[in-house]
Amino acid sequence: MNEFKETVDYLKSKIFDIPDIAIILGSGLGTLADEITDKIIINYKDIPNFPVSTVVGHKGELIIGKLNNIPILAMNGRFHYYEGYDLKETTYPIRIFKLLGIKTLILTNAAGGINLNFEKGDLMIIEDQLSFFSESVLRGPNLDEFGDRFIDMSNVYDKEYIEILKPIMKKITGKCQIGVYAYMKGPTYETPAEIRALRNLGADAVGMSTVPEAVVARHSGLKTIGITCITNMAAGVKNEVLTHDDVKETAKKCENNFKQVIKELVVAINK
Numbered sequence: 001m002n003e004f005k006e007t008v009d010y011l012k013s014k015i016f017d018i019p020d021i022a023i024i025l026g027s028g029l030g031t032l033a034d035e036i037t038d039k040i041i042i043n044y045k046d047i048p049n050f051p052v053s054t055v056v057g058h059k060g061e062l063i064i065g066k067l068n069n070i071p072i073l074a075m076n077g078r079f080h081y082y083e084g085y086d087l088k089e090t091t092y093p094i095r096i097f098k099l100l101g102i103k104t105l106i107l108t109n110a111a112g113g114i115n116l117n118f119e120k121g122d123l124m125i126i127e128d129q130l131s132f133f134s135e136s137v138l139r140g141p142n143l144d145e146f147g148d149r150f151i152d153m154s155n156v157y158d159k160e161y162i163e164i165l166k167p168i169m170k171k172i173t174g175k176c177q178i179g180v181y182a183y184m185k186g187p188t189y190e191t192p193a194e195i196r197a198l199r200n201l202g203a204d205a206v207g208m209s210t211v212p213e214a215v216v217a218r219h220s221g222l223k224t225i226g227i228t229c230i231t232n233m234a235a236g237v238k239n240e241v242l243t244h245d246d247v248k249e250t251a252k253k254c255e256n257n258f259k260q261v262i263k264e265l266v267v268a269i270n271k
């Protein structure tokens with residue numbers, strides 16, 4: 001708690017008005033930051049106890065400003081387990097958001113499409129998640145200051161917000177893909193056998209982020225929304241070799257729709 005407090009005190013000294021909404025920008029989706037006005041930018045390396053992001057295509061900046069005139073805080077660059085952080089470190093910012101007084105968390109990511117009705121470039125609303133192959137980020141002594149030991153997980157992604165998001169998605173992208181996001185630890189992409197198994201388990205998309213953050217957000221009582229950019233069809237679905245460059249390139253192509261969706265979403269949930 002002392003570490004958290006040091007981080008929070010530093011951020012409070014830099015941010016005058018704490019917004020209600022925080023957005024974590026996924027791989028290749030960082031240019032949403034360009035749309036933020038009246039902004040102040042804080043480098044992760046300047047924030048006491050904050051981890052520093054190492055992935056190519058991820059910056060390491062906290063941006064506080066306005067999106068479509070709505071006050072928001074955005075994380076441009078997140079922390080992944082595959083980088084070597086432990087799960088607690090990957091979710092450190094979520095605890096900080098809670099302590100700052102943030103109410104709603106918008107998690108975004110790039111992922112592989114498992115659902116055969118999906119196409120590369122689609123945006124998907126995350127309806128629920130699977131994380132069988134990773135230990136829980138909440139393992140260890142419970143942080144009672146944030147939440148209970150045993151947490152109901154039937155509403156990780158806020159149902160009311162999903163209903164708000166559906167028509168926005170339809171209007172902007174012409175479709176409304178919604179599904180289950182499966183978490184894999186990476187950094188390898190999955191094997192075709194893993195993808196077939198995940199499909200049988202009920203997954204629609206697969207990626208290497210978001211789930212630990214969503215679990216901590218749930219534990220902390222933050223309302224969560226998840227939006228995935230399907231940057232590729234998952235291993236074995238098409239006869240394609242998966243590369244991070246292709247993932248970033250497709251994310252770039254999704255970006256206009258993605259930005260538009262988020263801009264309308266923040267207005268809709270701010271009402």
Ligand code: HPA
Binds near residue numbers: 184
């Ligand atoms: N698998 C896991 N993570 C990903 C993928 C994928 O196919 N695409 C983008 N992130």
